[in-house]
Amino acid sequence: MSKTALRQATREALANTSVCSALERFSDNYVVAREQAYRQKDFEGLRREVARIKREAAECMEELADQFTREATRRGATVFRAATAQDAREYIARLARSRGIKTIVKSKSMASEEIHLNDYLKEQGLDVVETDLGEWIIQLARQRPSHMVMPAIHMSRNEVAEIFSREIKEPVEPEISSMVKLARRELRKKFFSSWMGISGANIAVAETGTIVMVTNEGNGRLTTTLPPVHVIIVGLEKLVPRFTDIAPILEVLPRSATAQHITTYVTMITGAVPAVDPDGNYHEQKELHIILMDNGRTSMAADPVFKEALQCVRCAACLNVCPIYQQVGGLFGDIYTGVIGTLLTAFLTDPKRAQVIQYLCIDCGRCRDYCSGNIDLPALIGELRRRTVEREGMGYVEKVIFEKVLVNRRLFHRLLKTASRLQKPFAREGKIRHLPLFLSGLTEGRTLPAIADIPFRDRVGTLPRPDKATGRVAIFSGCLIDFVYPCIGESVAKVLAALGFEMVHPEQQTCCGYPAKQAGLTNIFAELARQNVAAFAGIDAGHILTACPTCAEALKFLYPQLLAGDPVWGKRARELAERVTDFSSFVHAHREKLTPLLVPLQQKVTYHDSCHLKRYLRVAAEPRQLLKDAGADLVEMNRSDDCCGFGGSYTIKFPELSKSILNRKLESALDTGAEVVALDCPGCRMQIGGGLDHRNPRVQVMHTAEILARCLPGTGRA
Structure with missing residues (x-):
């Protein structure tokens, strides 16, 4: 995909307003529910502990893989080390052929999506059925998941009803409970007729050879217990050293993924267990095959910068709060989506695609604050971008701007002054x-x-x-x-x-x-x-x-x-x-001297938290206090810390996407009924002020410094 193709794909994604609306509603609800789920929990402490565990695992990945292999084998499992996606695919196909298996049921597994397993097994003449509701919908629609946890989040109930109607060849009403019953009825037939079940894993414990799965649907348990042959595909990054390491991961994973205290099912598999095959025959010990898959993970672990991404627990919180993902969905990624998906794409699936889609990141920093693995995701995107430019170079215009103009202060400033004269035919009242x-x-x-x-x-x-x-x-x-x-x-x-x-x-x-x-x-x-x-x-x-x-x-x-x-x-x-x-922090430290000098503003004011002020400088309370000191009637807007869509040159590279994010911010601001939108970032002032000039020019957009200056004696209040 080229940059031009990406821009066109972005426009097409934005045209699907129903998807954008669904993702935005989900994100709004998720943030509130997640906050409640973490109430009385130390999220920062938990994610530091998760990061420590995962970092330790990444640093001794090979040793943990060997230990896991020994322990799982000792308990009756067969462990296969797959260096590549093809190795994993071929192993499963050979296993199915050797056992005469024709029908396979699958529980949700992003690792299997990563290696395009379903397509490969279908080419081998095998009938593979996804049994997770979302994955089954996606499979029937012949699409790929748009979200790591909720694969069909981008689809409406009407679309699902149409898909089900085609599958069972009779009309299906778009009523959720009845569609769930339909899925249960159809999939139950597959469970009782399949000889192989394939699942993924959330954690693999080296100390005991234990596999841990967290699911919200009974299909996971049915897939792992009914078929006499069970295959687990688990990436090396899911390894942890000790059984006790499970606990902090289970604390953050459901809360960050779906805002639950715990998922409906937590399944731990340690060794092979009995099974009954579809013919009713009892097997004292079912076949348990565990595929430990590399497929780029050891390369990632060996990278001094990107090994940090292996701290990911696949909760998808970074997707849930990403303003770009809310607008374009699965376009932002490949098999894995969002910011973390872009990084995984660079190492696990399609490095060329990663080099292009990384430009979608607006660097708002929100993903970093919500990451369960405490990964500095924006910094890793920055490094990916640096390496892309180092490898691919820049376009001619960019090269001139950065290498000739920006580093030459006199030339840069002279050109800006020239531009101020050339703009006169287009400028009116500033x-x-x-x-x-x-x-x-x-x-x-x-x-x-x-x-x-x-x-x-x-x-x-x-x-x-x-x-x-x-x-x-x-x-x-x-x-x-x-x-x-x-x-x-x-x-x-x-x-x-x-x-x-x-x-x-x-x-x-x-x-x-x-x-x-x-x-x-x-x-x-x-x-x-x-x-x-x-x-x-x-x-x-x-x-x-x-x-x-x-x-x-x-x-x-x-x-x-x-x-x-x-x-x-x-x-x-x-x-x-x-x-x-920053300005507000400095003035706040001297507010006792300033406040007595201020003439009360007596206007209704709402405040927009700029991304870099709140998420990088950790400043939010100080400007609000200054506004109250100035006599403002401060009213909070919904989603006050949502990105406004400016992002510097982002508004030039992706103007439609920037505008779509801006419109959401404008709605939040206007819903307050405020006369003034206050902020601390000149870039946000440009973006929000420009949007309000079109939507409601009566609402002023002002920097906190401008408001305070206006309240000083002798300053006019135009």
Whole structure:
């Protein structure tokens, strides 16, 4: 799949509004139910423990596989080590042929989906029937699962009824309980006539040779107990060292997957057990075959960065909360979907596809907060992106922008000033409502802010200063505040002056480099980091303040990581990071001095949590308190921390997808009846403000700094 094909596929996915609506409703309900399921549980502690167990297993995967093989064999199982998908497929086919088996029932198994087992066995003349309700629906529809836990989540009850009608050749009403009864009736016939059952596994315990399955349907138990031959396909990443390691995984898996305290069935299989075949013959010991499958897992474990992804317990929480998955469903992935699915695709199924679909990630960071395995999923996507660019290179336009323009501060700023003049035919009252030709999609359903005639850096000398300074604060303005929203910078200066701080703005500062990071260009990002570290070196200021959370994340967290290998620049980056803080956190620390100065706002205000402020800087309460201090009637919007769809260049690469996410945010904001939408991110201000210009221009969108500045005496309230 090419980037062009991906964009087209995205448009087609968005056109299926019923799927988008279903996924959005599910996500909203899931977040609430999951919160209740984890009540009185220490999720952070649990996932740290799961991560520790899985990390230990990944570091000694081969030893655990050998131990598991010995213990399971000692208890009557036959263990086969499958290096590849083909090895696993051929083993099962040979086993079926040697036993004269024609009919196979399967319990849900993503590992079997990974190796396209059903198609292969069908080619071998075998009748394979999925018995999980969702998987059976998908099989009958000749589709692939769109979700790791709920494979048919993208289908409506009417679609399912049509599928069932075709299968049994009689009309089926779209009533859920009756369709479940129908499925039970039809599948029960298969259970009693099949000689082989195939299942997956959630955990494999090396210490005892035990297989653990968690399911919500009785089909799992029927598949593993009725047929006299049972085959279990389990990836090496499901291995854990000890039997006691099961407990924390069972704590997080159902709560994160389906927001249950525990699933309906927890099945533990240790060795072979008796069975009765379809002819009624008793077997003292059924055949138990366990396929330990590699298929790229040892390569993943050997990778110093991507081995972290093996901490995944396949709960699919990252899908459930992903704003992109909610819009495009299974398009975001391959066999495995979502962010974790993209990473698994890179190693287990289709590396070329992974190189393309990783661009769908908007880097909102929500998946990381919900991950049961404590995986830094956005960071791994960033590394995948870096390796993709390193291997495939960049397009000509991107190459010029990043390698020639962005790293050259003077040229970059000169081009922005030129653009401010060239935009005049399209700009009205500081906004661009229409763009011509291929750029028209950027202004569809939203306006864009015009580039400022005079950037913030050229206004610094005219900004208010305190009569008697009690301290100095250096400002990192960032591209948007410097060249698009100098009004935010001016508001920051007014608030600082009211607090008695002198503001300095180092002239040599440039773009924080986050766009280069998002493009996978670590070398460009590092060069810009060095330029900014140098720009603030020697500046006599106790704090470095920024009103852009993305810039704050770059300066405070990413620069030290990026330059850690250089003893000189790494040290300077750490020193810089120690002084960096975001606007609201800094002002909140001095609120006792500011609050008495504020004239009450007396407006109804709602607050949008920008992704980088809440999920990377962990700041949420501080701006809300400042708004209350300013006399705002603060009303919370539903899903206040949902991504607005901006994502920097994301809004250019996937404008339709960006707009679809934005519309959901606008609905949440407008439902509050607020007169002002407050936020702390200039990128979110551009996105949400542009959308509200179309939907309801009477609602203002303002940075917290602008609201506070407006409430200071002598400031107009236009």
